Amino acid sequence: MPVLVINCGSTSIKAAVVDPETGRRLAELKVERIGSPEATAAFNDKAPTPCSSSCEEALSACLPELLRELPDDARITSVGHRVVHGGSHFRSPTLVDDKFVAVLEEKTDLAPLHNPANVSGIRATTELLQDVPHVAVFDTAFHATIPRRARTYSLPQEIANRHAIRRYGFHGTSHQFVAKRVAEFLQQDLRTLRVITCHLGGGCSVCAVEYGRSVETSMGMTPLEGLVMGTRSGDIDPGALLHLMRAEGMDVNELDILLNRKSGLAGLSRLGNDMRDIEKQAEEGNEDCQLAIQVFCHRVRKYIGAYAAVMGGVDAIVFTAGIGQNSAVVRHRVAQRLEFLGARLDEDRNRAASVNRDNPVAEISMPHSRVRLLVVRTDESWSIALQANDLSQRSGAEATTRIIPVAISARHIHLTQDTVEALFGEGHELTPLKPLSQPGQFAATELVTLVGPKRRIERVRVLGPVRAKNQVEISRTDEFYLGVDAPIRASGDVANSPGITLIGTESRQVTLEQGVICAWRHIHMTPDDAAQFDVEDGDVVDIEVGTNRVRSLSFGDVLVRVKASYKLEMHIDTDEGNAAELNMSDVGELERTDAEGTLRKANRFR
Ligand code: AMP
Numbered sequence: 001m002p003v004l005v006i007n008c009g010s011t012s013i014k015a016a017v018v019d020p021e022t023g024r025r026l027a028e029l030k031v032e033r034i035g036s037p038e039a040t041a042a043f044n045d046k047a048p049t050p051c052s053s054s055c056e057e058a059l060s061a062c063l064p065e066l067l068r069e070l071p072d073d074a075r076i077t078s079v080g081h082r083v084v085h086g087g088s089h090f091r092s093p094t095l096v097d098d099k100f101v102a103v104l105e106e107k108t109d110l111a112p113l114h115n116p117a118n119v120s121g122i123r124a125t126t127e128l129l130q131d132v133p134h135v136a137v138f139d140t141a142f143h144a145t146i147p148r149r150a151r152t153y154s155l156p157q158e159i160a161n162r163h164a165i166r167r168y169g170f171h172g173t174s175h176q177f178v179a180k181r182v183a184e185f186l187q188q189d190l191r192t193l194r195v196i197t198c199h200l201g202g203g204c205s206v207c208a209v210e211y212g213r214s215v216e217t218s219m220g221m222t223p224l225e226g227l228v229m230g231t232r233s234g235d236i237d238p239g240a241l242l243h244l245m246r247a248e249g250m251d252v253n254e255l256d257i258l259l260n261r262k263s264g265l266a267g268l269s270r271l272g273n274d275m276r277d278i279e280k281q282a283e284e285g286n287e288d289c290q291l292a293i294q295v296f297c298h299r300v301r302k303y304i305g306a307y308a309a310v311m312g313g314v315d316a317i318v319f320t321a322g323i324g325q326n327s328a329v330v331r332h333r334v335a336q337r338l339e340f341l342g343a344r345l346d347e348d349r350n351r352a353a354s355v356n357r358d359n360p361v362a363e364i365s366m367p368h369s370r371v372r373l374l375v376v377r378t379d380e381s382w383s384i385a386l387q388a389n390d391l392s393q394r395s396g397a398e399a400t401t402r403i404i405p406v407a408i409s410a411r412h413i414h415l416t417q418d419t420v421e422a423l424f425g426e427g428h429e430l431t432p433l434k435p436l437s438q439p440g441q442f443a444a445t446e447l448v449t450l451v452g453p454k455r456r457i458e459r460v461r462v463l464g465p466v467r468a469k470n471q472v473e474i475s476r477t478d479e480f481y482l483g484v485d486a487p488i489r490a491s492g493d494v495a496n497s498p499g500i501t502l503i504g505t506e507s508r509q510v511t512l513e514q515g516v517i518c519a520w521r522h523i524h525m526t527p528d529d530a531a532q533f534d535v536e537d538g539d540v541v542d543i544e545v546g547t548n549r550v551r552s553l554s555f556g557d558v559l560v561r562v563k564a565s566y567k568l569e570m571h572i573d574t575d576e577g578n579a580a581e582l583n584m585s586d587v588g589e590l591e592r593t594d595a596e597g598t599l600r601k602a603n604r605f606r
Contacts, residue, residue: 002026002074003385004129007082008055008121010114011035015059015066016381017076020389023357023382027069031058034117043069055117059124079134080388081122082173082380084114084223086138087164091556092542093141093387095395096122096134104136133392137384142172145213145557147488150310153221167225169217171199175207176214177383178320178376185361186316186372191493191538194311196304199378200330201321202230202273206300208307211493216310218303224259227303228296230273233263235299268292275323275330297333304334308341312496314371317343319364320378325355331364335373342370394534404523406545406570407437408577411478412461413448413502414471419512420462423448423504430464438524439565440465450474451501452482469494470515472502475575479518489517490559519573522559524566537562543570545580555580 001021007014013031018024031041032048034055040048041062052058067076081096087107094100105119118136126134151167153160160166175197182197183190190212197207204227208216218226218234227234236259244250250258266273269292271281282289308314317338318324319331328351335345344366353362355377365373421428424446432442446462450472457478471494479486484498499512523543525533535541539560558570572580 001077001389002070003388004076004079004125005082005381005384005388006059006079006121006125007381007384008059008117009034010117013055013058013062013121014381015063017066017070017074018381018385020382020385023379023385025381026071026074027066029062029066031062034058055120056124059121060128063125063128076129076132078132078388078392079125079129080384081118081125081134081136082384083118083122083136083138084140084170085168086136086140087168088166090136090138091141091144093135093137093391095391096126096136100136133388133395135388135391137173137387139170139172140168142176143167143169143207143214143217146215146217150216165221167217167220169205169207169214170219170223171203171205171207171217172214173380173383173387174199174320174378175205175209175217177380178318178378179207179209179212181361181376182316182318182372182374185363185374185376191490193315194313195316195318196307196311196314197318197320197376198300198304198324198334199321200227200300200319200324200327203232204229204234204300204321204323206303206307208310210311210487211489216307226299228268228292228299229264231261231264231266233259233267265292265296268295275327279327279329293329293333297330300330300334301338304338305341314341314343316372316374318374318376320376325375325377328353331373331375335364338371343373344369345373404543404568404570405437406572409473409519409571409573410461411457411472411474411574412443412463413450413473414463414467414469416468416470417466419470419502419510420446420466422510423502423508425505425508430462430466432464436463437567437569439567446504449503450482451503452484454483455481457482470512472500472512472516473519473573474516475573476518477575484516486516486518488520490520490522490561491517493517519571520559521555521557521570521572521576522561523568523570524561524563525568526564526566527562529568530560530562535560535562545570 002017003020005016005018011034013034015029017026019026028044029041031039031051033039035053037053039051039053039058041051041058042048043066052061085107089103089107101119101122104115107115146167146169153165155165178197179190179195182195183193195209197209199205203223205217205219206227207214224232225235241255264273265275265278269278269289271277271289278289278292282293304317323330331350332345335343346364346366350364353364353375355362355375360377362375363372364375420430430444430446433445435442442464444462444464447459448462450457450460474486484500487497489497494515494517497514498516499514500516501509501511503509530536537560541558541560543555543558545555
């Protein structure tokens with residue numbers, strides 16, 4: 001089922017027909033110097049020939065030719081379009097229709113360099129291939145899970161909100177793809193891993209992938225923030241820009257060119273943006289090139305340390321893209337002296353590392369290194385093909401609409417038998433007060449007081465029966481009130497979560513080392529329900545909630561939990577219920593399975 005993947009940039013077009021099963025290319029097209037009279041097009045390995053300088057005209061002329069390059073029995077089943085910026089609006093791959101194109105055009109102010117080219121590519125390709133689904137895949141979508149504290153800039157909020165100024169992150173298809181490869185290579189569930197992925201290519205970014213979800217990344221509102229890149233500066237004191245505007249009278253366009261095109265490796269080395277040339281010159285004693293490599297690597301190391309702190313630890317550090325996959329020098333400089341994190345580089349393995357489509361992962365850490373250092377081959381076109389294929393197949397399947405009851409969970413606690421006895425006396429057993437909607441579960445008569453660093457919350461209900469781990473489920477508002485910073489997690493996943501003190505009867509007190517979480521919104525369902533909705537345990541889906549269509553709203557990122565004993569029900573916390581003005585009688589409907597979630601399922605749960 002070949003997928004045509006289109007990546008229209010401001011000066012180039014890359015198109016490839018990709019087999020989503022294997023990632024193999026059945027045909028490729030590269031158009032360069034779009035916008036100039038010297039534009040050229042090259043098919044597969046053939047020599048470039050002159051072509052039209054406009055994106056639409058070049059595609060109209062070249063795509064039919066590209067399709068003629070395909071084997072006779074190959075028929076395009078869907079088209080995946082890379083779109084750089086999805087803003088806050090597009091959190092997952094999206095089917096392309098007129099409405100979509102109109103919204104995307106509205107959002108072009110977010111990625112002025114790239115999105116207009118993406119729109120042109122979409123227009124030209126939908127015109128040419130009208131009978132197959134077209135899917136937009138966003139560089140920003142994987143980062144939709146970054147928490148508010150990490151995505152918010154400290155600007156006056158009214159200004160930030162007015163201009164949608166926040167961190168979005170980019171290279172999402174690559175970070176997601178290589179994180180999946182890591183889990184496969186380590187034969188572990190991505191949901192149990194904390195991975196730092198370093199995408200070091202022409203553009204560079206680092207991502208903290210905590211248990212399968214992006215929780216931090218170095219690019220921000222635009223792809224300019226963060227690491228040193230080929231021609232982009234990455235982080236710079238905004239005060240330095242104010243100074244340049246005053247001291248040199250630079251205007252916006254000049255600053256734009258300075259930061260996006262003249263800085264980074266090119267600016268530091270005075271040689272250009274190609275790391276191969278810079279390494280060669282550095283070896284021959286060129287001090288500018290030596291400094292360029294030092295600054296580049298220092299910045300990556302700094303982010304790795306920061307992201308290990310963000311996730312409270314790290315299990316694997318990944319190098320990918322042109323520089324990450326090929327430069328042993330850069331990997332050595334970045335990964336040396338990371339022993340304090342538990343990461344020990346094996347110099348021989350590092351020098352010998354080589355990855356390709358058949359062997360996409362090479363380990364470069366020592367056998368006893370607790371943190372695994374890996375070189376992983378990225379393939380953004382394959383990642384786009386997978387996501388486009390997935391969504392187009394689902395959109396072809398008949399949508400299932402079935403009412404899902406929504407329950408708002410108040411703060412509550414699950415306890416182990418040991419903790420029950422420590423809080424309520426030796427031999428104490430929980431006393432059921434009333435049954436809960438999930439079979440076998442009950443609200444107990446027992447109440448406890450939560451004591452946080454700032455304040456306490458009294459009369460918090462204990463739920464039964466007892467469990468293997470203590471777990472305190474509170475809302476964001478409770479977190480602020482108590483002064484606890486709890487992660488959003490699936491029930492049962494309490495590793496590295498903060499602790500809290502509990503008080504039971506007669507001043508009995510227990511301090512938990514960990515266990516405080518903010519529950520990830522989820523749906524319980526039986527295997528039969530799951531089959532009917534065409535989802536599996538661990539899928540991430542969108543749910544439309546509301547008593548009527550006029551006031552319905554969509555909850556993204558809802559985790560599916562499947563167990564024979566479950567009753568169909570969606571659980572959200574009190575904050576979410578209040579924000580959405582929902583009450584206990586509201587109902588929801590599985591709107592669509594989010595293709596990104598489905599891919600994550602493939603990443604994480606197989
Ligand atoms: P990408 O954007 O992923 O295609 O990466 C492009 C970058 O990878 C360029 O800066 C290249 O110089 C760099 N690169 C490719 N091969 C090597 C290599 N063998 N050693 C160092 N850098 C390389």
